Amino acid sequence: xxxxxxxxxxxxxxxxxxxxxxxxxxxxxxxxxxxxxxxxxxxxxxxxxxxxxxxxxxxxxxxxxxxxxxxxxxxxxxxxxxxxxxxxxxxxxxxxxxxxxxxxxxxxxx
Amino acid sequence: xxxxxxxxxxxxxxxxxxxxxxxxxxxxxxxxxxxxxxxxxxxxxxxxxxxxxxxxxxxxxxxxxxxxxxxxxxxxxxxxxxxxxxxxxxxxxxxxxxxxxxxxxxxxxxxxxxx
Numbered sequence: 001x002x003x004x005x006x007x008x009x010x011x012x013x014x015x016x017x018x019x020x021x022x023x024x025x026x027x028x029x030x031x032x033x034x035x036x037x038x039x040x041x042x043x044x045x046x047x048x049x050x051x052x053x054x055x056x057x058x059x060x061x062x063x064x065x066x067x068x069x070x071x072x073x074x075x076x077x078x079x080x081x082x083x084x085x086x087x088x089x090x091x092x093x094x095x096x097x098x099x100x101x102x103x104x105x106x107x108x109x110x
Numbered sequence: 111x112x113x114x115x116x117x118x119x120x121x122x123x124x125x126x127x128x129x130x131x132x133x134x135x136x137x138x139x140x141x142x143x144x145x146x147x148x149x150x151x152x153x154x155x156x157x158x159x160x161x162x163x164x165x166x167x168x169x170x171x172x173x174x175x176x177x178x179x180x181x182x183x184x185x186x187x188x189x190x191x192x193x194x195x196x197x198x199x200x201x202x203x204x205x206x207x208x209x210x211x212x213x214x215x216x217x218x219x220x221x222x223x224x225x
Contacts, residue, residue, distance in 0.1 A: 006152070034213075043114070043200050043216030044153070089152060096166040097143065098214065102152035 003027055004092050006101025013108050019077040021104045023090035026071065030092035030099075035064065035075050038087045038103075047088070048075070080108045111137060114203050114217035122223045128189040131220045135182050135203030139215070142184040144176060147198040147219070156199075159184055160206065188222075196224045 005024045013019045023033075034049035050057045050064040050073065057064045063076040077084055085108050090101040115134040123129050135142050144156040155168040159178035176186040182203075188195055198221050202214040 009150075036216075041218065043202075043218050045216065046213050049213075091153075096141075096158045096160075097155045097168070098153075099155070100145075100153040102150060 003099045004090060004101045006090050006104060008104060010105045013080045015082060015108055015110050017080050019080045019106055020074060021088055022074045023101050024072045025092050029094055032093040033073050034091050036089045044089055082108045082110045084108050114201055114215050116201050116217035116220050118220060120221045123191050124225050125191055127191050130185055130187045131199055133184045133201030133217060136215055139203035139205055140182050141204045141206055142178055143202050144186050145200045147200055191224045193224050196222060
């Protein structure tokens with residue numbers, strides 16, 4: 001049972017473009033929403049995270065937009081670079097565990 | 111500070127065998143959790159340990175088990191391997207594992223192939 005739905009499955013963006021990845025959740029008890037970035041052969045690494053009492057959080061070129069009423073959140077990557085090519089996972093936390101989305105494979109063309 | 115260390119990096123087993131994977135968390139981290147990663151399924155939660163106690167478990171059959179030692183190192187075991195168990199098994203550590211605002215640090219994983 002997938003409690004966090006992520007889309008799209010894959011994404012191709014031109015260098016300098018905006019990459020947008022969306023996630024939707026069901027459980028209103030989730031209280032922390034991180035995004036993880038994974039490069040081939042490596043484990044996921046925390047990119048940016050948000051709590052549900054905040055509607056937006058920005059760190060450099062990465063922004064999370066959070067819509068609590070719609071139970072949706074999204075990652076925006078501004079000025080996408082080839083080095084951003086990786087798999088991105090959204091997640092939501094509940095007691096002692098994270099529920100992850102199925103991942104989005106992003107490719108940024110040079 | 112060393113990161114999360116998982117051994118071995120690769121494993122090839124045959125159906126019916128059992129396997130043990132090891133995880134050494136970041137020094138000072140007391141929570142260790144395990145995830146199974148497969149293409150198209152993302153990361154599926156297996157279990158979480160804190161101070162040698164399992165606090166949460168995912169929806170996996172009893173063939174999947176784990177434990178944590180007093181030094182916070184953890185092992186997971188899969189018995190009677192099936193082809194569908196082929197996956198990347200990721201270990202993550204955090205300070206106390208209360209999740210909210212707590213960053214998970216992942217190892218590079220153990221790639222298990224079941225033939």
